Amino acid sequence: MKDTDIKRLLYTHLLCIFSIILSVFIPSLFLENFSILETHLTWLCICSGFVTAVNLVLYLAVKPNTSSKRSSLSHKVTRFLKCCIYFLMSCFSFHVIFVLYGAPLIELALETFLFAVILSTFTTVPCLCLLGPNLKAWLRVFSRNGVSSIWENSLQMTTISSFVGAWLGALPIPLDWERPWQVWPISCTLGATFGYVAGLVISPLWIYWNRKQLTYKNN
């Protein structure tokens, strides 16, 4: 059972990576003067949209977690609304954290917010898809020895690598190279993206590598 699971995990992750690559190339067919660095905000929106869409589709198609037994329409709607509220809240809290980290308060607010949006896309959206709007489950997954499936394990890894990528992305900002990608928040968004992609690639490999040692409570 494990190998097939890992294979499914790998395919879904490849699909996510593919969506990020597409978000770089497809817009240039429709939009003039599109480039990641110059029209960075457009790219951020598009990339965030693509990744969210792919995550939703995967959630509906694969459904690794069949926890919700009740499936009345009203329950689904409230669940969806709850997810939206959670997403927005995560965006705002990331924005607050960036400002606390030293992002300008008033100028470049849109840039900072879009960075928060893309980071939420990489972290909160997969969590919402996989775990639902359930804070207890989130806390469980992100504590030590709390994961209960390879999906949650890979979720933990991609989320942490996105954060680490964004964190590392801030490092080159003070350097005086005067490159276009050193402008706030481009290096951070790129760092987060690379971190997310790296997490997507590494987590199936790591799980495959350690499949003998991994034991989950539920399995």
Added chain:
Amino acid sequence: MRLGSGTFATCCVAIEVLGIAVFLRGFFPAPVRSSARAVHGAEPPAPEPSAGASSNWTTLPSPLFSKVVIVLIDALRDDFVFGSKGVKFMPYTTYLVEKGASHSFVAEAKPPTVTMPRIKALMTGSLPGFVDVVRNLNSPALLEDSVIRQAKTAGKRIIFYGDETWVKLFPKHFVEYDGTTSFFVSDYTEVDNNVTRHLDKVLKRGDWDMLILHYLGLDHIGHISGPNSPLIGHKLSEMDSVLMKIHTSLQSKERETPLPNLLVLCGDHGMSETGSHGASSMEEVNTPLILISSAFERKPGDIRHPKHVQQTDVAATLAIALGLPIPKDSVGSLLFPVVEGRPMREQLRFLHLNTVQLSKLLQENVPSYEKDPGFEQFKMSERLHGNWIRLYLEEKHSEVLFNLGSKVLRQYLAALKTLSLSLSTQVAQYDMYSMMVGTVVVLEVLTLLLLSVPQALHRKAELEVPLSSPGFSLLFYLVILVLSAVHVIVCTSAESSCYFCGLSWLAAGGVMVLASALLCVVVSVLTNILVGGNASRKNPVHPSSRWSELDLLILLGTAGHVLSLGASSFVEEEHQTWYFLVNTLCLALSQETYRNCFLGDDSEPPCGLRVEQGLDGATAAWQDGPACDALERDKGHRSPSASQGLRGHEKWMVLASPWLILACCRLLRSLNQTGVQWAHRPDLGHWLTSSDHKAELSVLAAISLLVVFVLVQRGCSSVSKAALALGLLGVYCYRAAIGSVRFPWRPDSKDISKGIIEARFVYVFVLGILFTGTKDLLKSQVIATDFQLKTVGLWEIHSGLVLLAALLFRPHNLPVLAFSLLIQTLMTKFIWKPLRHDAAEITVMHYWFGQAFFYFQGNSNNIATVDISAGFVGLDTYVEIPAVLLTAFGTYAGPVLWASHLVHFLSSETRSSSALSHACFCYALICSIPVSTYIVLVTSLRYHLFIWSVFSPKLLYEGMHLLITAAVCVFFTAMDQTRLTQS
């Protein structure tokens, strides 16, 4: 020998301070200076020497030229003029060099080949060291004697166009100037057009004596595209046409004046093959120097291969040419071809003036100057010169006189050359031997500290320093022998002066004994560890505990910060590094609080709480349950009737405090913009200090002082409480007296004094509180059981320091102090106590916050941000020792206050007896890692372009920080000793 780890660390830091001192002495050689600097121009020129009969020529010789034009082209390499490029792109200059009335030289610049020191070298004739930069501190203006200063005193009118460095170096010296900034490197046309556009007007006017033009375009092209770019050719042609314009205009003017004019073309430094400069390669060092005047003889044929001279010779030559006294600190010698056409008596007079000036400088800087060959030659030539003058006064114009004269001349030239050489080897060279000795000592200490980490952080906090192991003595003597051999070889063969060789044999021997003893200790500790490691591998006692995220962050943060010191931008923007690290630390703490408070209830075994990392589980004994439970149990223990609501309140505070701290840090960050790149951004500090916002500043200062009082008084005894209140009131009165804040009842008082009385009033209370604290500490030592008294004593010392800082801080920085105390309180109450971090982690956190607060105060790694006004608080005049101490405390108040809080916090916690020694060891280690790495980095980067502007000031800051650390460690150890004697 067994030592407590605190004592051991203190000894290590003390030795490290010694090593750094030796390194710094080698890195910043003392400059050659004339001591008679106060009386500029008051000294009469040296009279002509004469044997017997008195000479009648005692005044300065009259000028040789009426007008001097200096065309300085930045980064003009010698082959741009004398090589194939010159022939191709500078035809007029080539014609002047080969056929015209000119003298051409290759002037050698000394590293660092950067514009500002090179301008100094050209105009003062001295070789500026970094020490000059420190000496000038806030004012970039040149304080030394220079040609410009002499010309101004002589009433010459000087006009300057070009790089604004000149305007900063010589403020108020130019009757007319237009500075262009070299900030935009990508612009290479405008920057030169801004100079050339004045040229026509100025040349026509002719109401000046000296015109200086500094062209930056060539340097910018070099930085953009290197020396082989096609842009270089265009720029050289442009420069050639500028030169032609000036030269023709000067020639046409010459008919009106009796004296000829002089045109000087020179470069400040060269350009490497990649287009940069700063180091000491041939391309960067060699610059052309061409003197053009109709007074010189036309040369018949083609002369290639110009003579090599020193850049410092220009100052002496210019002074002679303009009839000015030679700048006092000049180490250059006169370029003799310039005066070759004059009568013999004048030639000898010029050379005599130059040699007298050089030998005076030698006398003041070299103790054994009489043995110097140059000085002997000078004495001899002066005697010959006297004889010649006597003959000259007796009989005129004879063949004998001429022959004798040329002999004196040769003698003088030889003397000049030797003197100039022996003076210039005194400076401007890194004294590598001293630097090496310092580095070796520091690195040995660092290795020792790193190797003894496991032992020192063990529960007993004691470690064995193997001073008498069997292999020790043999190795020790061998190393001493080798070191002394190296010392003798280096010191006998060194061409340049070396500080370490100049030390007495006893001192040098002491350092060598120290170095070899350290080496032996390191070796034997290493063997112990290897042997012991084998033993412990057989029976592993401690299961390896997992590292928490916090430990990982601390390690990575320290390593990252140390590595970042190698990049000039990261040194300039070091505050960003610290803010980033502190913020991340807060987030990590917040994650930890969440985990403890939400998951601790799940009764998961140790994974839920802090796993102790005392590197060998030293403190594993006291992790007995989730931290919040522990907190609640503590609470319950203390007051059994504590309600559930209070517990919940406490829990929420624990969860919220990292975020509160983050918010505080964000506010503080916007108080003072520091660094380089974003320093120009508006910040709250500037807004507050502007005179329109005096009311806001007053309110803020008053609130901050109130907060300080509220936060500090809780730990004090009632006497010091009162003293503190009065002292803080005094601080406000002092600020009101010097006019930075105002009283609400006297809104517009005009009388502004220096606030001497108010400041001294505060000093009395500072001393009083410190004295009470010390008294309590001593008492607690005598009455062994009184533990509470000691905590109070330490807190009183802390509050005394806080009061002193409140007095010394600029008024808009008082919130920094308040926030620092607030963060300390929050951390103590809601993070360190409930989460039970071990001493090592708490120490590192204190260190990080201390560093962050150093920058929150508005400091940076630039010398200019040191607040010198702190040294004058309460003092009528400048008194050196208190001023230095107060400035140092004012600058390092952040780290010092956090360290003193650390001492108080750890000794108030009774849980572990060895916490203080652990903390002392960690503090010493974490401070010495950056400084040791940094001196290695600086040694390898010593020819970097920014070595003077960025790396050297940082080196001074690091040295000072280490000194402060040593003081803190001594304090730690003293506290630790009192604890030991108690138990």
